[in-house]
Amino acid sequence: MNPFPARHRAMLASGLIALLAACSPQDDMETDDRIAPPDEGALQAAARSVLENARNRNEIDGYALEIGTADDIYARISAGDVQSVDTQVAIASAGKPVSAAVLLNIIDEDRGSLRLNRLRLDEPIARWLDGTPAGNTAAAQEVTLRHLLNHTSGLEQQPDCVESELNGSTSLMACATEILEAGTRFTPGTRFAYGAGSYHVAGAVAEAYTGQSWQSLVDERIAAPLEVDLPYLPEDNPRIAGGILTSVADLGTFFRALLVRDDRLMGEADYSMLRTPQTDTNQGRLPNVTATGYSFGLWIEDPAELAEAGTAGPELSAPGLFGAVPWLDDDRGYYAVLLLRLSNYTTGLDLMRELRTEILARLP
Template identity: 35%
Template sequence: MMIRCLFPALMGATALSLWPGTPTPARAQVALTPVEVQAGLDTLVHAGAAPGVILLVYRDERLLYRARAGDIDSDRPLPVASASKWMAAALLMMLVDDGLLSLDGPISEHLPELAGGADDITLRQLLSYTAGQGGLTEFADLRLSPDISLREAARQIAAQPRRDAPGSVFRYGGPSFQIAGALAETVTGRSWGDLFDERLARPLGLRQTTWGAVTRAGVRPGVPNPNLQAGLVTTADDYGRFLGLIANDGVMQGRRLLSSGAIAALTSAATLDTRMAFTPPGLGETPVQYALGAWCEAHDADGRCTTLSSPGARGAYPWIDRDTGLYGVFLMTSRLPRVQPHIQRTRDAVRACAGSREPELPTATPRSSADQADPPRGPAPCAPGRPS
């Protein structure tokens, strides 16, 4: 059973320069966007759900579609709100791969000052919002000063009364990612920003992706206490490259960055045995589970997620469809509940048009005289449309 969700579209055709030593991907020919997919984006804009939207769709590290509608600068980094969580969780799993952290050991082993208030909490619970610290509506992490350290943020969060016993209740959007970030900085001796640059941004070529604190004025960069569940600013192309790492079992351009075990943890339902106490609006009507840093929209009998996503409140919507091998991201500035129905329909169109066959590439070959003499009455299903 596939759950329907929406996501913002992606970026223009300008290639990004990468850091020295980062391989530059070849510019493969991109298929013309099917009329049904482009119509979904056009309708989103014409309905006033967002002023503009970008959509990128991939399979096997190959960009299939690059589409856009309305007024949007495809090269401008945008805040992606809760889509931040997926990248944060992936970085933490790299430290698990290194043996510096454990998914299921007590976090007080590395943060002894939390003993008593958080000694029985695990990293898995932190990344799946089952650590007992409350949910999004309490704004516990957003109330903290951006100028304190992540470790001090963790101490202040752990000092608050717990809402639930660890592992018993899922409450989306609580402050637990700040504690996870403090763990990362403690075991490595590096700042979160430096870790991200070294382990994810440089290897993947994420040239325009940064972290900051969420404020009323936007995302404030360069702070010691970045918001790890909502403080990412990025582009569609950067986020698409990150998705390729997850979709391709931790390997990007032949280089393994995450183990298969880490990918399995990131893409398995972690809340099957917990009570789902709070989920935000904009996820559609079908019940969902949560993995680590991403929603598990559908899963098999073993808890392996077949469809994952990490939508943000501002309209960003990355997703992976493991049944078809498709993955992609919508990027826009809006509110998730306003765009969700449009994203749902557009995602369904992507799956219908590219899920089981190769997209049609643009061609300069003229149609035969017979084709010209008897034109079709309308576009065939999934017919290629205009270039974006």
């Protein structure tokens, strides 16, 4: 099953992108004056050359890019239809790591607590949906949060209520209930099937468990500590799998936090899980994706490909439908965030690989 059907792409493109600030594309390029690349600009210049070549080939109309390490930002640039490094762009599945981080933050906070019904990765979600129609479904009795976050739940990949959410006609819990009532298509935990349905249900579990809205959880647990803006659309039925609008600077701050294992977001054990394959993706991975593992919101790159590129990794990435690709590399100690406005993700992955080559060749 194609996880990105044509009608889904069309709805997201027309619904999400139409909500972005409208202004005419500009051909001038922007470099954030607050950033002084420690290598005197060689890496920034090489990265811009890769992206400008893609513009000249008419593959992209613009871009925003940030490259950094734990201590320095080597590049923060934009051009074309991404008017500035602060322009908010729809990033689709590139936002899944943020959603996973919210759940892991809640779980981490509860570790060691005396709460009897605390949130856990490996118990059926019916426990936290008790008293709701969703909790009474057969699927809720067998699906766990781990299944939801690593796409092995067996739930429908692209449910109609997730696609139709753009008109705000339902709620997160109502949509999650519909997904669970439809049942599982295979035994949870036995297959990898990438999509939006599982994350929608995970978001509903978080709301039911905490009594807070999804956006308030994101703001409180991720956005406020990092001083970034991560709004999810639409408001009533937020797209947990990919409804974020964000800038390259704000998403870069989040990925820097993942790189340095910022304890304001989650604990060391959670960061280790993010770097450990939770499922094999060789059966069911998307076209042009070479990752051989998936954790929670993050693809884990094939070690053989990384070795050929000149790094031991692990490399974690989250390509999104509209071309956004954030990634980080533990071995070389850097992160990068590429934002584009496209109708496909494969171009973003191709450019990410070109940029990876330039980055690995020029990092100190």
